[in-house]
Amino acid sequence: MNIETLCVHSPNEDKNAHAYGAMTVPIFQTATFSHPGVGESTGYDYSRQSNPTRTELEDCISAMEGAYDTVATSTGMAACSLVLELFNAGDHIISQEDIYGGSTRLFNTLGIDRGRKFSYVDTTNPENVLNAINENTKAIFIETPSNPTMLVTDIREMAKIAKKHNLLLIVDNTFLSPYFQNPIKLGADIVIHSGTKYIAGHNDTLAGFICTANEELSEKIRFMYKTIGPSLSPFDSFLVLRGLKTLAVRMDRIQENALKIANFLKTNKKVTNVYYVGLPEHLGYEINKSQSRGFGGMIAFTTDTAKTARDAFEKIEIIKYAESLGGVESLITFPMIQTHADVPLEVREKLGITDTFLRLSVGIENVDDLIRDLERALA
Ligand SMILES: Cc1ncc(COP(=O)(O)O)c(C=O)c1O
Known part of the structure; x- marks a missing residue:
């Protein structure tokens, strides 16, 4: 099967x-x-x-x-x-x-x-x-x-x-x-x-x-x-x-949305780096492609200043500011103070998990709505 x-x-x-x-x-x-x-x-x-x-x-x-x-x-x-x-x-x-x-x-x-x-x-x-x-x-x-x-x-x-x-x-x-x-x-x-x-x-x-x-x-x-x-x-x-039962259809939709969002983030003036394994310029693109059937729906990105990052969490409307990932709802996370708060500071800094580092779990919503939400949050 x-x-x-x-x-x-x-x-x-x-x-x-x-x-x-x-x-x-x-x-x-x-x-x-x-x-x-x-x-x-x-x-x-x-x-x-x-x-x-x-x-x-x-x-x-x-x-x-x-x-x-x-x-x-x-x-x-x-x-x-x-x-x-x-x-x-x-x-x-x-x-x-x-x-x-x-x-x-x-x-x-x-x-x-x-x-x-x-x-x-x-x-x-x-x-x-x-x-x-x-x-x-x-x-x-x-x-x-x-x-x-x-x-x-x-x-x-x-x-x-x-x-x-x-x-x-x-x-x-x-x-x-x-x-x-x-x-x-x-x-x-x-x-x-x-x-x-x-x-x-x-x-x-x-x-x-x-x-x-x-x-x-x-x-x-x-x-x-x-x-x-x-x-x-x-x-x-x-x-x-x-x-x-719906994993396949959710993952396909999530991935399709994620690729569009990653490409949008690349064009946003306040976004300084985008980490998505579905982008050919990602350092792990080829290896990931050789060992999997897809790139998934997780995107990390950095903003120009800590204020931009904080404001984004306040301004976001459709995307929810919450821990966790992988659900039908898009979620945005601040790893430094949420999922990775217990990682030693020196390790976090070495990895770049700082006050400008955000993690996005893309959901199955209409991608144009999600992009508009991010555009507004990062304006
Ligand atoms: C990669 C990874 N492994 C394990 C866990 C822990 O799973 P749970 O929250 O279901 O205990 C998480 C939670 O975020 C995770 O992201």
Whole structure:
């Protein structure tokens, strides 16, 4: 099945035919399941571990990502935290420098407190990753394109390095979603998603996913999942499945809008830089093109002064000033004081996440309305 069809139809539709021919999966709003007899199971025992509504969602994501298995978590951060539990005190992880601020906070607080070690490097240059490897290195963690500066890392190169040095390659694939990019097919071992974003798509549900490439990793993650319990509720599983059905059409529309907006921003006198991987002049354009089917809907840009940036947040009308991304509504974010406030100041400054740096998550509205809104806000 092609990816657009996988968004709409579960790969197990025949196997898991719903009662009465129901088109959509029922919400199995139950904590527990009765057993037919001692030592017997219907396949479901307790919803922390598994639930039929959630299974349908997990199977859909596995099929789209080309994963061996997927678990659905209550948030993207629950997914990141669970993956971190794969590592012990003394283990060293090489992380891309530019990642979501919540992941940086996780690594720099709970990660370090429990004795793990982190190196932050610019993974757009594989040499930096090679130079950071030591005898305790266990994993490489990347986002591509990265949040918020839109850096592109070569997934195949990272997979080669990971394989050669016996490391796990973990990719946060939130920004492009499984519709545009499938890191496991390029050699990644684990894919993480904030399902809150494009996958659910409506700014109404929190969710996360961990997709694993093989049985061994799946078993480890599933054991921790049932033991720690970051499970997505049946109702939220249903909402995410509902959102997933339109992922392809939303992503196509969002990308079409984003390209027009990026080109508009380039012409605006108060905009000094535009970072969108769909622009041929973007440094990561070719690599992104070689490893994905699209550029997505995330744009970062800088303004001439801090006042222009602040005024834009005040003047914007259709586009909402809010954290998060990937929904049908366009959102504008001030990473310095919102999503990346917990990133150390020197790192933020090095990456250019300053008081003139804005991040735009393009939605599905009429693009001319969005451009007019930005024109007014940046006047
Ligand atoms: C790239 C990325 N990964 C992970 C997360 C965390 O996801 P959640 O907010 O669903 O916990 C976010 C949130 O913004 C994100 O942007």
